[in-house]
Amino acid sequence: MQLLNTTIKNNVLQTMAEILDRDRDAIIAANKKDLDAFQLEDQALFQRLIVNNKKVDEMITAIESVRQQNDPVGREISNRTLSNGLNVVNTTAPFGTILIIYESRPDVTIEAAVLAFKANNKILLKGGKEAYHSNVILEQCWHEALTTHGLSKAWIKLLHLKREETQAFLKNPSEPLDLIVPRGGERLINFVKTHATCAVLVSGRGNNFLYVSENADWSKAVNVIINAKTDKISGCNALDKVLINKNLPEYDLKLSMLKQKLEQHNVEIVVDTKVGKVLSEEDIISDDAIWKEEFLALKLLIGEVNSLEEAVTLINTHSGKHSAAIITENKDEALSFMQQVDSAAVYHNASTRFTDGGQMGVGAELAISTDKLHHRGPLGLNQLVTNKYYVFGDGHVRV
Known part of the structure; x- marks a missing residue:
């Protein structure tokens, strides 16, 4: 695709915003068709699917x-x-063509496309079938905005492919692909990695951990745990596992207090054998595979550790490398944790729910990358470019 000047790109985006506002009733009506057809019991997926006036305003x-x-x-x-x-001279340059594969969320059809387009990339959108009607009308809005300013609809294109067709497309694309971003669970990520023939930038699952040190302010710990777990269960930055140091003063009492607080928020509690000795009424894990599971539900696993080092080892072994937090009043301990934990975002006395482009000052995001190349964390506008060398000579030859 040709390089567009900034004014043209901004004019398209201004028009797109106006179209969304004008057509909000039609967009919400199309989304209702998807909501009415939704038959799964996955409440997190359903929550991601909803488009209302607030969501249109956010778009x-x-x-x-x-x-x-x-x-x-x-x-x-x-x-x-x-x-x-x-x-x-080394300068930033567009990737070229980006394919994003995502489940449910129609707002990704807006955020992914606006970022890719402003960074002068063509984007192919492979949304989930559960958001079909929502995505179709949003693509129509994009195409109207593009054609209004004399640009090809090919800049932003929705793919309607079944699983087998997607597999074939990844192996042998009908057009050049420069980058693929799978935005979803472990199954989707593995599917793309298995079949893709170009670069894949993983937007990883959550399975986020929080460690409560023996030096923690307990009030801060409880508030952060409740927020990280219950604020938005469908978010990839939601909390799944809490590790509590057994040397925390009044350990048994505080575990019971945390249990009561979680129950007030209808959170299902699962515990390891050590915590189970205190919270004897809770289900004890029967399969260690649960440590690697992203719940996307009002569910929390609480485990006991003996030290910071044990907590770090557990996190690095089992987490999705998305977000991890420590609650402690010891700044040196916090820094040690943050340096050792292998996650895209690490927190001291703060909720993992802040791992978000808007919350981190990046703005709209394509995804949260858990890869280490080419970028880690929120993929905002400035992360959707690569680089290119311009070398100027005057008849130079290498000798």
């Missing part, structure tokens, strides 16, 4: 936020003139 805000950001394309990273006279 418009996301577009406006990206429109106001500086164009990430063509920025000079470095500029050096070598001793031989060659001028070597």
Whole structure:
């Protein structure tokens, strides 16, 4: 695709925001068809599917936020003139064509496309069948915005492929692909990794851990745990596991207090054998595989550890490498935890629910990357470019 100037891109985004506002009733009506057809018992998936006036407002805000950001394309990273006279300039450049595969959330059809387009990338959107009607009308809105300014609809395209067709497309794309972002659970990620023939940037699952140190402020710990677990169970930044140091003062009493607080929020509690000696009425885990499970539900596993080192080992062994938190009043201990835990975001005395582009000051996000190349954490506008070297000479030859 050709390089577009910033003004044209921003004009398309301004028009798109106006179209969403104008057509909000039709968008919500299309979404209702998807909601009425939803037959799964997965409440997290259902929650992600909902589009209401508030969600449309958030879509418009996301577009406006990206429109106001500086164009990430063509920025000079470095500029050096070598001793031989060659001028070597490194600049940011678009990826080319990005494919994102995602489940449920129609707002991804907005956020992924606005980011890719502003960064001068073509984007192919493979949404889940449960959001079919919602995604179709949102694609229509994008196409109207593009054609209004004389641009091809090919910039933003919704793919309607079944699982077998998606597999075939990944193995032998009908058009060049430069990057694939699978945004979903472990099964989706493994499917894409198995069949893709180009670069894959993993937007990992959650399965986030929180460690309560013996040096924790208990009030802070409880507030953070409740928020991280109950604020939005469908979020990949929601909390799944809590590890509590057995040397915490009044350990038994505080475990009972936490249990009562979680029950007030209708959270199902599962415990390891050690915690089970205190919370004897709770279900004890029967399969260690649960440590690797992302719940996406009002469910929390509580385990006991002897030390910071044991907590770090458990987290690095089982977590989704998304987000992890420590509750402690000891800053040196917090820093040690944050340096050792292998996660995209690590927190001291704060909820994992902040692992979000908007909350972290990045703005709208394509996904939360748990990969280490080419970027880790929220994939915002500035992360949807690669780099390119421009080398200027005057008849130079290498000798």
